[in-house]
Amino acid sequence: MAHSGxxxxxxxxxxxxxxxxxxxxxxxxxxxxxxxxxLGIVLGVLRTFKSRLLRLVLRxxxxxxxxxxxxxxxxxxxYILPKQMNFNLPADQLATLVFALWVGAEMSDIxxxxxxxxxxxxxxxxxxIGLNRYQLYRYVLIPQxxxxxxxxxxxxxxxxxxTTSLLMLISVMDVINIxxxxxxxxxxxxxxxxxxxxxxxxxxxxxIDYPLSWWAKRLEKRRLAxxxx
Amino acid sequence: xxxxxxxxxxxxxxxxxxxxxxxxxxIGIIGSIIVGLICSLxxxxxxxxxxxxxTVYVEISRNTPLLIQLFFLYYAFPVIGIKFxxxxxxxxxxxxxxxxxxxxxxTGGFNGVSKGQLESGKAIGLSQWQLARYVxxxxxxxxxxxxxxxxxxxxxxxxxxFTVIAIPELTNTALDLIGMYYRSNEYLFVLVxxxxxxxxxxxxxxxxxEKRVRYGSFGN
Numbered sequence: 001m002a003h004s005g006x007x008x009x010x011x012x013x014x015x016x017x018x019x020x021x022x023x024x025x026x027x028x029x030x031x032x033x034x035x036x037x038x039l040g041i042v043l044g045v046l047r048t049f050k051s052r053l054l055r056l057v058l059r060x061x062x063x064x065x066x067x068x069x070x071x072x073x074x075x076x077x078x079y080i081l082p083k084q085m086n087f088n089l090p091a092d093q094l095a096t097l098v099f100a101l102w103v104g105a106e107m108s109d110i111x112x113x114x115x116x117x118x119x120x121x122x123x124x125x126x127x128x129i130g131l132n133r134y135q136l137y138r139y140v141l142i143p144q145x146x147x148x149x150x151x152x153x154x155x156x157x158x159x160x161x162x163t164t165s166l167l168m169l170i171s172v173m174d175v176i177n178i179x180x181x182x183x184x185x186x187x188x189x190x191x192x193x194x195x196x197x198x199x200x201x202x203x204x205x206x207x208i209d210y211p212l213s214w215w216a217k218r219l220e221k222r223r224l225a226x227x228x229x
Numbered sequence: 230x231x232x233x234x235x236x237x238x239x240x241x242x243x244x245x246x247x248x249x250x251x252x253x254x255x256i257g258i259i260g261s262i263i264v265g266l267i268c269s270l271x272x273x274x275x276x277x278x279x280x281x282x283x284t285v286y287v288e289i290s291r292n293t294p295l296l297i298q299l300f301f302l303y304y305a306f307p308v309i310g311i312k313f314x315x316x317x318x319x320x321x322x323x324x325x326x327x328x329x330x331x332x333x334x335x336t337g338g339f340n341g342v343s344k345g346q347l348e349s350g351k352a353i354g355l356s357q358w359q360l361a362r363y364v365x366x367x368x369x370x371x372x373x374x375x376x377x378x379x380x381x382x383x384x385x386x387x388x389x390x391f392t393v394i395a396i397p398e399l400t401n402t403a404l405d406l407i408g409m410y411y412r413s414n415e416y417l418f419v420l421v422x423x424x425x426x427x428x429x430x431x432x433x434x435x436x437x438x439e440k441r442v443r444y445g446s447f448g449n
Contacts, residue, residue: 005308066382066432067424067425067428067429067432068421068424068425069386069387069389069390069400069424070386070389071389071390071392071400072389072400072403072417072420072421072424075400075403075404075413075417076417076421079407079413079414079417080413080414080417083413083414084414158292162292162293162294162295163294164294165294165295165296165297166296166390168296169392169393176296176297176300183304191308192308192309194304194305194308195305195308195309198297198300198301198304198305199301199305201297202293202297202298202301205292205293205294205297206289206292206293209291209292209293210288210292213288213291213292224340224341
């Protein structure tokens with residue numbers, strides 16, 4: 001029984017299995033982010049329009065996704081979609097859908113915030129030279145808003161990646177689920193394996209998220225330095 | 230049994246979960262604010278060694294998910310001889326996570342104080358401590374209120390993850406009931422309503438608070 005727990009990581013195909021799980025995690029996060037960003041930009045632009053009804057509906061959408069914890073969102077879709085609407089999706093696609101809708105909600109607020117913080121005279125000058133609404137957004141507001149929203153968007157991406165840890169709850173074979181299987185299978189021979197497996201997963205998440213949040217912070221600092229002169 | 234009867238029967242259990250969620254959130258938030266404040270002050274005054282430790286802690290905590298932090302505390306720590314009960318693990322985990330978010334909030338507030346203010350302070354001959362006490366902190370704290378508000382809501386929602394180490398808070402109560410009786414619609418409905426009861430009034434209060442303190446940073 002002189003096995004050290006760390007060996008559990010390298011026995012058989014354990015390490016490649018964990019990497020495979022990580023790939024599932026990253027793939028779901030990436031697809032959800034791309035879909036969510038597109039949805040969020042459209043919704044964010046719509047939220048700056050004048051129609052009260054439209055703004056109310058989109059606001060309710062945002063608040064719903066803000067108030068309900070992501071764990072609960074996952075279970076809502078997991079239980080209710082198949083039962084009420086007879087709409088069956090594999091767990092990983094279901095999770096992608098939930099995350100995309102959630103990212104869309106959060107992103108719509110980021111985009112809206114950035115659009116309304118473009119200085120007013122920019123919008124007015126645009127209107128004064130006779131741009132129509134499409135041109136105003138396309139050439140004046142969106143290009144200026146993008147630089148404002150990039151750090152917040154990257155931070156949102158790190159949140160999505162962290163939130164993928166919840167995938168195991170609806171039995172997606174993500175990195176944590178595979179980690180648990182490895183721990184259980186090797187519990188007799190490597191009782192300290194649990195420490196190393198969870199340690200490695202901890203490290204995986206850190207290695208993905210740290211560079212992203214470092215980048216976001218740097219961009220934000222630069223923006224602040226510019227704004228403060 | 231009709232849905233309403235199902236819901237009524239489950240209410241006493243949800244009530245327990247509700248109280249536990251509130252209680253764990255409360256301790257977690259207070260603890261996070263204390264840890265966050267300490268870390269941000271260490272970083273602001275650049276206390277040797279300690280501020281590097283604070284920075285490493287903030288980066289590790291912010292860039293890993295609560296779920297794996299909890300697994301580590303709950304399953305991996307006993308292997309090296311450190312054992313906590315589930316609820317204590319939850320609280321420690323939440324403070325470990327929340328501390329860094331709060332620290333970032335405070336630090337963001339301090340950094341948001343405009344350069345003109347700092348330079349004016351120096352120009353009238355304030356010492357470093359006076360500058361912090363009379364210029365940076367009063368403005369910095371009011372600037373950090375929106376981040377604090379967002380973090381408070383965030384931490385309350387994160388308590389739903391406690392379900393993975395079987396703490397009987399709201400989410401765990403609902404999942405348990407679903408497992409036993411398979412009435413997912415009813416229990417999930419109560420669950421969403423319960424979170425709404427906590428979070429909607431709270432977010433309204435926090436928004437009002439933000440509006441009040443925004444005057445503190447006027448003229449920036």
